[in-house]
Amino acid sequence: MLLRVSLRARLIASILLVLLLSLGAGCASAGWNAARSVRAEMQAALVVGEQAVRHGLEDLPGSQDTLADLQQLVQAFDGDRHVRAALLDAAGRVLAASALPHPAQPAPGWFVRLVAPVLTPERLPVETEAGRRVVVLEAEPLNEAGEVWTQLRDSLAILALSCTLSAALVSLVVGRALRPLQRVSTALAAVGAGEYAVRLPQTGPSELAGLTQGFNAMAARLSLAEAQNRRLHEQLVTLQEEERADLARDLHDEVGPFLFTAALDAAAIEQAAATGQHAAIPERALAIREAVGHMQRHVRAMLKRLRLASPVEVGLAPALGNIVAFWQAHRPTIAFTLEISADEDELDEATKAVIYRVAQEALSNAVRHGRPGRVEVAVAPGDDGSVVVRVSDDGIGMTDVTEPGLGLAGMRERVSALGGALQVVGAPGGRGLAVTARLPCGAEGGARPATAAAA
Template sequence: MSLRFRLIALVWVVLPVSLAFGSLAAWVNASRSVHVEMHAALQVARQTVQTGVERLQTARDPARYRDDLIASFNGNRHLRVWLVGANGAATLPVTERSPLGAVPAWFVRLIAVEPTTDRVPVVVGDANYGTIAIETDPRNEILEIWNEFAESLIAPVVLCALLILLIYLYIERALRPLGCLAAAMEEVGEGRYRTRIDGRLTPELARLRDSFNRMAARLAEADATNRRLNEQLLTLQDQERSELARDLHDEVSPFLFAINIDAAAASRRLDEGRAAEAGGHIQSIAEAVRHMQRQVRQMLGRLRPIGLAEFGLREAIENMVAFWRRRRPDLRYQVEICADCEDLGELLGTTVCRVVQEALSNAVRHAEPTTVTISVDCRDDLLEDRDAIRVVVADDGRGVCEPTRLGYGLIGVNERVNAVGGRLTFSSQPGKGFAVTAILPYVPVSNPLSPSLASTEP
């Protein structure tokens, strides 16, 4: 059932209950009022008759005075007065009419006031002039109470009808924005994040509208970010495949070809009985295999940090530094790794290595530094109120003018850091170097790296 019809049903329930309590109170008061009114009318009439009988003692014509006394009650609303006897004088109360019609029988039974009769004998000296009977008639009083009761019902019934009409119209108007919101939510659920709600609304619905628009804007931004990251991921994958294909083509394929030639030449020398000459070709094959092993190891290092699974984080970072130290021996490398950070989980350890690998590569290739500093330590993250691993790779090179413009490598590292719940920041001043800082959530693990993940070198 809709909210509108629930409110209308609630009004329909409250109205009969209110009318029932009001009717109960009115019934108690009405019954008491009729009883009191009839009793008072009867007492006044008896007093009047008794006074008239006393005056009758000095009347010249007692019978006529008696009849005049009875006739004086003509037009009384509550009494019927008559002289007891077959042809006695009598007066009847005036029967009033109501614009609302006759009183229902059930209402008369509900008031439950029966007529009451009193008799006053008329005696003058020793002569008996009969008995005057006085009887209450509550019909007019009950009619008056019925009129008041019916009129009192008109106002709440009309008010209730107007209230229901207002509820129907106002709730329909008030809920119309909620219908628009539901439709907008369905559109957002279908992926149309540019949906917005506008128009003038009540303050409560305006806050709901603004919250929805902010949510939709953030979802649109997140969707655009996901699309951009997917494109970057595809670009990085293509770039990585291209680099692997180039290394295989330039570094491995020629040596495989050389091995094939040396093997064929050694085979011919052996068939000709010239074993000494075949040994030279075999030696060339061994050197080619060692070269290919080094190249494959370097390619594996780009795919997964060498030494991380076998020896821990420190060894993996030292291998990266050693790789660049062989190529740039003129630079100074400083590595500081606290003891608590040497055994991290595979995911966290790999993330730390990727941050160091990319930042170190960028520093050596682009920054023109004299010193590159790598530090990994454990400290409190005051911003998130938790333990964290801080990774800093800084150089004293020329820095960058726009540190917000990142290459694909740092963008990928930033997304990797965000994926584990961390954050990556950059700081730079022209001529004073560039620093990459990663704050990663630290969760101690009992079994940091699984031995099954360790790579095996031939």
Template sequence: MEMHDSGPAGAVDEGRERSVDLKRTLLLRVSLFAVAIGLVASAVVLQRAEARMRAHIERAGGAVERLLASEAAQPRDVFRRSLDGLDLSSLDGIGPLLGICVAVEDIYKRPAVRRCFGDGAEAPALLRGLLAALTGPDIAFRGVIGQYPGVKVGEFVVTPNLDSEANAVWDQIRTVLGMTVGILVLNLLVYLPVRRALGPAQEILAVLGRLQAGDLAARMPRPRLVELRLIASGFDHLVARLQQTLAGQRQLALRLLTVREEERRHLARELHDEFGQCLASIGAEAAYVSAAVEHARPDLLPAAQAIASVTGHMMESLQGILHQLRPVGLEEFGLHAALEQLLAGWRRRRPDCAFTLDIDGTVDDLPDGLTVSLYRIAQESLTNALRHGEPETVAVRLQRDAAGCRLWVADDGAPRHGDTTGSGLGVLGMHERVEALGGCFALEPVTPRGMRVSAIFPPDACHEEGAVHV
């Protein structure tokens, strides 16, 4: 059966609210604020220009009418109504100040003359079109040109000079655009130091990733920003306290494992020395009684044989208990031989199941605490696999290299009475053993059926100074 390393998958908690990038948010909001100011200011400039032109045309219309009347007041035939010679020269002085266009028609509605006064430079087409759309055809002053004695000789229309007005508005909008560009430049000048100040955020995230992976020795960088520096210092203090707490818990768990194994060793020794000798003595006495009564009292022979049979069964049970309490040959022959003997025992008891053992690396020189824990985990995993399922194959793989020591026990059985994943004192005991040595434990189903137990120990647990003697 193929086995793969299966580390604990760290669950990633996603916040309900969408995450915010402070630098990008700051840059975007200030930029949008600057653009909004520019658009609003430009709209205000256009609106004020439209209001100014509307009021200006009303005031300028009367002055234009008087000037045209004086220009048209020349000696003419009373029956001749003509605008010959009218060139609007009377408006040359005031026209550029008014920024208007004057169109004159004779009494027959024929165009006579049209002139525009003001800035002659061509205005931006887009801005001129906006002003034309804002003003429309209704901003105009219409008047009559008459001659003495009260003869109407023509009409005139005064309209805004859109090119002149557009140039004036464009000057104001350029000022607004300059302010907008200034705000954007200021935003950039603020963004750059903020980005530098928040630059260590990536290093902080990297440290958080190491801590999430279990590296409690990782420490936060010390950013130049005072607030981030205080946060990093407080976080390092909390991690140090957590590291001390976990170290204390690990020492306590190691001590509990030590006491447990010592109690098992003591109990196994007592059972072997006391009950084993007593049962051996009873068996010898039963054999002597059987030989003595075989001819003298044949009626007592079945009782003597029953005593011998029960004694033998008790000896076998005691041997099984002793093997559970303290594996035979684990200290004398090493972990490799002990695992071979463990699987050989199961092969005898379950000949219908195929057991395989794959050991990669040297495992007989591991510390006593890790050796006993690996054996106990394999022992408990095999017991659970054969007790709660009906596997056809069970594979045990033990690997040791520079990355540490890893044990996998996988089977293709299925639970008989529901899913028992993670339940029971046996699984809890395995979990405690692995955590006490600073490792990672996982119990997970495999596809299409079966379970897999994985115990991963760090490199320091594979050396004497990183383990406990049991």
């Protein structure tokens, strides 16, 4: 399984690694310097001690008691922190030795071993009346090592403290800086779950401000698109319900009376046959045949309406006639006109479908938004071999659009997919709106993008 380490942990770990490496390098360099300084100090102390002993020995020939003077010379080193002096007889026995002070801050044994230099003791022989004596001077690193150890320990403690503080500070700053990312991730998960109302506050470092702005813009567009979808769906449902109600009315108004009269005629025939009035029967039978024929035509028309695969399958003129009739029936106070002067046979299916869709949406917009008294639909040949569909109304015209819908955009997309152009302008005369789509005539084999919009 892939181990996911957070960005924060990675940053802190890498910074800690650098700090620890610096700390290690600092320790190594300090240890090396400490060993050098202890050695230099010890060597210097031995030289000074040797000079002091030589001076003392120079005065010996005039001495009354050479042995006592030698012992005094050795004891003059009492309290010396770096050199121990001793007086030995010819057999190497210690006759006198100086006392070393105890280090105030003793260094641990490993550190003393690490920094203590290996120095050969100085041996200064003296001939006395009692025989040969030797003054031995030996370097003693305990005190110097203790001193260096104290300095080193304090410096390392300060370094370690500053490393810890830096790591804590970096952790804090990185944590605060990355908090907005956590919010972005939560918000994205919410959007993924379909909650488009979520928005991010515009806070945090400048690098993330663009991200939150982009997120908010995306969420806003998504909620808008969702609202439009919902509205379209509601419209669709309404249209379907109106269509069903229309069919029900047709059945009721057109078929119902004929069924009723056919039933009456059948009963009359039955009665005429029973009472022997055979002369009345052909007239009644003809009436039944006419009623059945009427019903057949209506039922076939309704079946066609139900089974239409393409709205223009019936032809552009009847299809446009249907929408105009539909709106006329639902808005009887508006005067609708439809004028088709273009030759339908010169248009291919895709062009007819786009003409239909443009007229459908522009008509619906005019009725829904324009409050018009008159709406005109015209399909005419253009002057450059194109076909022009135009829907104009005398309504309130285009006001400030606060919430753009999908209708105009959809029309524009369909028209430009066929290589045409769409214009939405105020209608001439100052009132209302005119939507004009100019399309190349597809049936003549004009240039046509491969992805022509279908209905």
